[in-house]
Amino acid sequence: MNQEAAIAGFEALASAVRLDIYRLLIRQGPSGMVAGDIATALDLAPTNLSFHLKNLTRAGLLTVVQEGRYQRYRAHLPGMLELLAYLTEECCGGEPELCAEVVALSKRLGAQADSDRPLP
Amino acid sequence: MNQEAAIAGFEALASAVRLDIYRLLIRQGPSGMVAGDIATALDLAPTNLSFHLKNLTRAGLLTVVQEGRYQRYRAHLPGMLELLAYLTEECCGGEPELCAEVVALSKRLGAQADSDRPLP
DNA sequence: TTAACCCTACAAGTATTATTGAATTAATAC
DNA sequence: GTATTAATTCAATAATACTTGTAGGGTTAA
Numbered sequence A, B: 001m002n003q004e005a006a007i008a009g010f011e012a013l014a015s016a017v018r019l020d021i022y023r024l025l026i027r028q029g030p031s032g033m034v035a036g037d038i039a040t041a042l043d044l045a046p047t048n049l050s051f052h053l054k055n056l057t058r059a060g061l062l063t064v065v066q067e068g069r070y071q072r073y074r075a076h077l078p079g080m081l082e083l084l085a086y087l088t089e090e091c092c093g094g095e096p097e098l099c100a101e102v103v104a105l106s107k108r109l110g111a112q113a114d115s116d117r118p119l120p
Numbered sequence C: 001t002t003a004a005c006c007c008t009a010c011a012a013g014t015a016t017t018a019t020t021g022a023a024t025t026a027a028t029a030c
Numbered sequence D: 001g002t003a004t005t006a007a008t009t010c011a012a013t014a015a016t017a018c019t020t021g022t023a024g025g026g027t028t029a030a
Helices: A003-013 A016-031 A035-042 A046-058 A077-088 A097-115 B003-013 B016-031 B035-042 B046-058 B077-088 B097-115
Strands: A062-067 A070-075 B062-067 B070-075
Touching: A003 A016, A003 A046, A003 A077, A003 B003, A003 B016, A016 A035, A016 A046, A016 A070, A016 B003, A016 B077, A035 A046, A035 A070, A046 A062, A046 A070, A077 B016, A077 B077, B003 B016, B003 B046, B003 B077, B016 B035, B016 B046, B016 B070, B035 B046, B035 B070, B046 B062, B046 B070
Parallel strands: none
Antiparallel strands: A062 A070, B062 B070
16 A cells, blocks of 8 residues: 555545445445445435546445446445555554554454455 | 544545655654654645644644644544544444454444544 | 744635536446 | 436536745743
């Protein structure tokens, strides 16, 4: 994870619409949702939704697969954990317990995150 | 943590300058750094640095205390963990192992995060 | 108290992002 | 084969954030 990718990730989450989309898909879990259902659930114009879905996907926070004429989107948790790992690299010379936990989690999941990246 | 606060947090991290500042302070640990030293370390104009420090602080990602004529800034980890908790609320009906870990961490630290908030 | 230093507040110019509508591609249904 | 549905791309407008310079408030040193 480099700085550019991290910025793309945080930028993706720094929008009310995209945050709603992402959390909706997190709640939805592995089944994900097709674009049209997301548009209905959040009352978004198809054009606008597509713009934000693309943003989230390019940031590595969503994956998308085609199903006939539908596009199914899913939250991509490793993308989020890579962001956490990037923030906490070389964390805390002072090592409070809290910090140690975060580092352990992000390190452990960081490796696994590299194995399945969505489209660049 | 509400949507507005979450957006402020992610927006704060969605800038190269602020990401550099935040990670520098994470590395620095509990000792933190005074504004002037941050400016030197990252080669930033004082005015511009002040702008970004304020942004990060208001987002709950930094704390600041006055020390004589210096301002000492520290990374505020609970702020970051609240963001993680907000993202993963009601996460994954399907419950993969990865997801459960994230939820457990964010829930556990979420409560503690509420106890010491920086300035609004 | 005068001077020097640290940092922040304000204002202006520049640049980036969000939203909308029209047109396009792609897949299914008739 | 034509029509219908799903989703995206493109172009234009409106809104927002980043950077820089000047000025000001507060603290320490002479």
